[in-house]
Amino acid sequence: MNPRLPQDYESLRNLVLEKRSALPKRIAQIAAYALDNPDEIAFGTAASIAASAGVQPSTLIRFAQFLGFDGFTSLQSVFRERLRERTVSYEDRLKALRGGGVTQNRTILDGFVESATRSLEAVSRALDDGLLDRAVEVLARAETIYLVARRRSYPITSYMAYALGKLKIRYTLVESAAGLDPEIMSFATPKDAVVAISFSPYASQTVDYARLLSDQGVPVVAITDSAFSPLAQSAKVWFEVAEADCAGFRSLSATMALAMTLAVATAERRNGT
Amino acid sequence: MNPRLPQDYESLRNLVLEKRSALPKRIAQIAAYALDNPDEIAFGTAASIAASAGVQPSTLIRFAQFLGFDGFTSLQSVFRERLRERTVSYEDRLKALRGGGVTQNRTILDGFVESATRSLEAVSRALDDGLLDRAVEVLARAETIYLVARRRSYPITSYMAYALGKLKIRYTLVESAAGLDPEIMSFATPKDAVVAISFSPYASQTVDYARLLSDQGVPVVAITDSAFSPLAQSAKVWFEVAEADCAGFRSLSATMALAMTLAVATAERRNGT
DNA sequence: TGTGGAATGGAATTAATATTTCATAGCCTG
DNA sequence: CAGGCTATGAAATATTAATTCCATTCCACA
Numbered sequence: 001m002n003p004r005l006p007q008d009y010e011s012l013r014n015l016v017l018e019k020r021s022a023l024p025k026r027i028a029q030i031a032a033y034a035l036d037n038p039d040e041i042a043f044g045t046a047a048s049i050a051a052s053a054g055v056q057p058s059t060l061i062r063f064a065q066f067l068g069f070d071g072f073t074s075l076q077s078v079f080r081e082r083l084r085e086r087t088v089s090y091e092d093r094l095k096a097l098r099g100g101g102v103t104q105n106r107t108i109l110d111g112f113v114e115s116a117t118r119s120l121e122a123v124s125r126a127l128d129d130g131l132l133d134r135a136v137e138v139l140a141r142a143e144t145i146y147l148v149a150r151r152r153s154y155p156i157t158s159y160m161a162y163a164l165g166k167l168k169i170r171y172t173l174v175e176s177a178a179g180l181d182p183e184i185m186s187f188a189t190p191k192d193a194v195v196a197i198s199f200s201p202y203a204s205q206t207v208d209y210a211r212l213l214s215d216q217g218v219p220v221v222a223i224t225d226s227a228f229s230p231l232a233q234s235a236k237v238w239f240e241v242a243e244a245d246c247a248g249f250r251s252l253s254a255t256m257a258l259a260m261t262l263a264v265a266t267a268e269r270r271n272g273t
Numbered sequence: 274m275n276p277r278l279p280q281d282y283e284s285l286r287n288l289v290l291e292k293r294s295a296l297p298k299r300i301a302q303i304a305a306y307a308l309d310n311p312d313e314i315a316f317g318t319a320a321s322i323a324a325s326a327g328v329q330p331s332t333l334i335r336f337a338q339f340l341g342f343d344g345f346t347s348l349q350s351v352f353r354e355r356l357r358e359r360t361v362s363y364e365d366r367l368k369a370l371r372g373g374g375v376t377q378n379r380t381i382l383d384g385f386v387e388s389a390t391r392s393l394e395a396v397s398r399a400l401d402d403g404l405l406d407r408a409v410e411v412l413a414r415a416e417t418i419y420l421v422a423r424r425r426s427y428p429i430t431s432y433m434a435y436a437l438g439k440l441k442i443r444y445t446l447v448e449s450a451a452g453l454d455p456e457i458m459s460f461a462t463p464k465d466a467v468v469a470i471s472f473s474p475y476a477s478q479t480v481d482y483a484r485l486l487s488d489q490g491v492p493v494v495a496i497t498d499s500a501f502s503p504l505a506q507s508a509k510v511w512f513e514v515a516e517a518d519c520a521g522f523r524s525l526s527a528t529m530a531l532a533m534t535l536a537v538a539t540a541e542r543r544n545g546t
Numbered sequence: 547t548g549t550g551g552a553a554t555g556g557a558a559t560t561a562a563t564a565t566t567t568c569a570t571a572g573c574c575t576g
Numbered sequence: 577c578a579g580g581c582t583a584t585g586a587a588a589t590a591t592t593a594a595t596t597c598c599a600t601t602c603c604a605c606a
Contacts, residue, residue: 013500016500017500020500020501024582024583024584025583025584026583026584026585027583028501031501032499032500032501035499035500035501036498036499036500036515039357043353043357045562045563045564046563046564046565047562047563047564055584055585056584056585056586057563057564057565058564058565058566058567058584058585058586059583059584059585060564061564061565061566062583062584071564071565072563072564072565073563073564073565073592080316083356084312084316103402103405103406104538104541105402105405105406105409105534105538106400106402106405108534108537108538108541109396109397109400109405109530109531109534110397112529112530112531112533112534112537113393113394113396113397113527113530116389116393116526116529116530117390117393117394120386120389120390120393120526121386121390123382123386124382124383124386127379127382129376129378129379132376132378132379132382133376133378136378151435152432152435154431154432154435155428155429155431155432155435156428158427158428158431159425159427159428159525162424162425162427162428163522166521166522246533247533247537248439249436249439249533249537251529251530252432252529253389253393253526253529254386256385256389256524256525256526256529257382257385257386257389257524258382258385260385260519260520260522261378261381261382261385264381264520264522265377265378265381268377268381297552297553297554298553298554299553299554299555300553318592318593318594319593319594319595320592320593320594328554328555329554329555329556330556330593330594330595331554331555331556331594331595331596331597332553332554332555333594334594334595334596335553335554344594344595345593345594345595346562346594
């Protein structure tokens with residue numbers, strides 16, 4: 001038997017990465033698929049894996065042989081071993097975690113993961129369906145959607161902008177650095193709509209812009225963190241999202257999920273699905 | 274299909290325990306074996322399992338049919354699912370949340386919440402502590418941190434920029450619309466560091482910039498989604514983050530958590546806490 | 547102790563899955 | 577641009593594994 005033949009997933013992975021540049025196109029395709037979806041390899045059949053990776057079954061066998069295995073079956077067994085062992089190591093990890101054997105950086109990561117998870121749970125539990133429907137209604141009617149947010153909330157609108165573009169929904173991101181925002185907003189009419197996002201301490205610009213647009217008769221959908229938020233006052237529909245925080249930085253996960261929901265739901269609403 | 278047919282390992286286990294006393298001798302034997310060695314059932318073949326449990330293959334089939342499955346194969350798939358889903362908890366949570374009678378928009382929201390939760394769980398499980406430590410080490414040493422990302426990944430760097438500013442860590446967001454990026458990057462030296470983020474399909478600019486900076490000797494910390502990502506090649510340290518997607522839009526939650534961890538951990542590292 | 551019915555073992559059958567083969571397409575090199 | 581080589585796709589084949597079937601055994605009850 002070939003002594004270089006990898007017996008465990010880690011060394012197999014390294015072997016693949018090492019040979020990466022020397023792989024033919026289709027083999028590289030299945031290699032990437034394998035490392036990205038190891039569970040699929042462990043359980044699937046040659047045919048099913050090949051289909052979902054978009055190659056022929058024979059390519060899978062060639063991939064295995066390329067690495068020195070004598071066929072798909074023996075390659076697959078490495079992926080299966082990995083799952084068996086993971087059961088153990090995962091439990092070990094948890095044990096270690098309880099024992100306090102974790103690094104400081106890991107603790108920070110876990111903190112962010114936990115606050116994000118908590119926020120997501122909260123938004124899913126607390127969000128009112130009727131509110132969501134009304135907001136989508138407003139956005140679906142709009143000719144152009146104006147996106148207003150600063151500072152912490154800005155990443156949300158920038159991802160919304162990306163999504164709206166993909167969904168072919170016309171939008172304007174109010175973010176000009178050159179002080180031209182007032183002009184841009186002056187184009188907005190009651191036939192458009194605004195998504196304004198701001199959390200305490202409220203960026204004054206966002207609040208001002210939302211009020212300005214609202215006074216122009218443009219309907220505002222706001223996402224904020226409290227009923228007392230100044231944003232709530234100028235909004236036609238507003239959502240209260242409570243984000244947990246970690247190390248002084250609030251998670252954006254829940255707001256992000258809500259924002260993306262608004263984008264996708266608006267698109268679906270328009271397409272009449 | 275039989276409605277009592279157990280879909281997951283837990284209910285299958287309960288079903289077996291419940292029927293325990295009514296089982297014929299050989300069936301009982303294989304039942305006990307199955308609950309004691311679930312991994313064997315998941316991976317073995319009917320023949321191999323039968324042999325190590327000391328029964329005939331046909332007994333295995335009878336056991337499966339006794340429980341209402343139509344054959345060994347469908348029984349086995351329950352045992353396989355169990356291994357895939359070390360991430361059971363989030364599904365339970367969501368199942369509990371869905372009380373039925375949900376609107377379409379609510380379904381979209383739940384989809385985003387679910388994919389975000391799944392991504393977070395995956396990153397927490399899969400991320401290697403050593404890798405994290407090394408990345409933080411690199412960033413902590415840097416005089417200026419350059420942030421490079423486009424399109425989908427851009428919101429991540431924009432939140433990182435916000436956080437780094439708050440933490441008083443010097444950074445430069447490479448995002449100039451005026452085509453001045455090359456000049457900005459030419460200021461970077463090996464004493465600085467880069468955080469580059471890109472997911473498939475990789476924005477070519479991000480990849481090019483990362484390579485350019487790496488060639489200048491600036492250490493690159495990359496966040497990407499596959500070992501085959503072109504970003505991985507120019508990176509000194511790189512993270513693989515698998516984000517689940519919903520309606521064609523990938524969650525950013527896991528990447529966001531990791532990015533914030535890098536920011537905060539770097540600050541703590543510098544402050545010597 | 548004989549008889550009927552369920553349980554079991556083992557081999558035959560059928561289904562599935564992996565592997566091989568071969569024809570063709572793409573690509574580099576002279 | 578030709579010739580040879582490698583890579584790829586598709587289908588045929590071989591292998592392996594699941595399922596079925598039938599003969600036999602075991603056990604309860606008369």
